[in-house]
Amino acid sequence: MQRSSRERISTGDRNLDLLIQGGFPKGSLILLAGNPGVGKTVFSANFICKGVRDFGEAGIYVSLAEDRNVFYHNISSHFGINCEECANKDMCIFLDYATVKEEGVSAILESMLEEIMRVNAKRLVIDSFTAMAQAFKDPFESRIVLHTILGKIVRKTGCTTLLICETPFGADMISSGMEEFVADGVIVLRANKLEDRLFRDLEIKKLRGTFVREREIAFTLKGGFKVIPPFQPKFIEKPLKCKSIPNPPGKIATASPELNCILGGGFLAGSVAFLEIGDNITLDQSHLSILLPLQWNAIGNGQPVLSIPSPGFNHRLILAHMMQGGFSEEELKRLVRFVEPKYLGGTGEEESHIICIGGKNPDEDLETINNEIFRLKQEHGKPPLLILSANTFLFYYGVTCSLKMISTLSTVMREHNSLMLLLLRPSFENLNRTLGALSDTHLKIIREHGAVFLYGVKPRTHLYAIEIDTPQGYPMPKLTPVV
């Protein structure tokens, strides 16, 4: 994180703080704008609550719309904070005003200042300035209030202010037009659709004196306000062995309980799952998100794995990734087989875990793969999990032949009551539809604002943000729904 000479106050979200040099400049006036339902109140409540809970800083919430009891109830359920208790300790003050006339605004501002000075508040939220400004006959008066009272007096107290502005649906401007110029920062919250699913993001349009690492950032309202940071692969030098999860009846589980939950316990045994990989998704991102948890669980349960890597990757790269699950190279070589074209074999030495194919004769190569499936089943008493990159087949055999081979292999795997996971990186148009139709489960990984998301096409699911966590001593995807 680039250091700032100015003192900072946490936004209430650690990930957002990291992207803006540690938080908002202390004493600044930040405009928070957005359409109804985008999360302005949740963002602001998070700003106040985390201030109280994590930094012991008193906060004041001036509401011109919401009732105190409703607000307290929402805060308790979202953030687990007892607002009544905080209010009694003068840590979280809620000033509840219904929309007021002009004469009432000075009363609000006076009691707001009185409370700021009385409790030495460091955080102030005005929800909303749009409602407050409606009380003025002359729009110029709201500019003076903004500039003089909030911009100068409140700033002098060292209190950082979040000013909520309501933007109607379809409006081009984010506020009446002058707030953006007076404020030190302007943040716009949005709720849009991404791949036909709800997607939330914020845009930092302005933040004086701050180097902003990412201007557009994804977030979710799951359990409060939570920024989804750009994907960071995490690798461990000496990983612990991944804990395997027994397969539920009729299912093939992954090592990730969260992923299993999305899949209703795991992938269906005797099925084909299709993982569509979107643009700009790296090997780390696709492997850490789904492939490794699935393969680690199979290996931990003594099930062999047959892998046909994507073009550009070979067994050494994949093995190095797999060792992050705490398995030794010997253990992996015993249970995992790689199907590769001859010249990618590498050392030239015979290695039992590499099955060479010519890449020229589809029937011959299909037979080699099929034989290996049978051999692995005989050797380990369990049919292997087949991880097949469709791009490798497309590269060597063309579209028609590849589809025939994939179709044959899917029948073989269904008969063995195992799972074929089919991967497709961006390639031919509409091929995803064809492969999707062949499959029982269709998942897709995409990237937006640097963050990585997973969603189910079949069955249809929300977007899930993927972050890599290592609390158990090995990397594991943490999935958070975008709600």
Place this chain on the structure above:
Amino acid sequence: MDQYIFEGFKMYANKNRQVFAKTIRHSLNEILGGAAAETLIYYIGGNKALEDPDLIMRRLMDVLGAGANAIFKYMLREMERSAQKHEP
């Protein structure tokens, strides 16, 4: 702080503190509008502060910075106008 304005403020305050305070309040209302003026008066110390020319000038300068000078000039003009009106 402009010495000429300060001397003028002192002179009018000494003549009649209540009229002086009323003129200050009226001027702030005219320039800033009701809500901002009332909040500002509250912040600088309320009605009592309005009767003290030294205090009011210092506090307004503190809040508004150099911009306060224009407000002081307006206030002084208002005081002169009010005095002329009340002169026999």
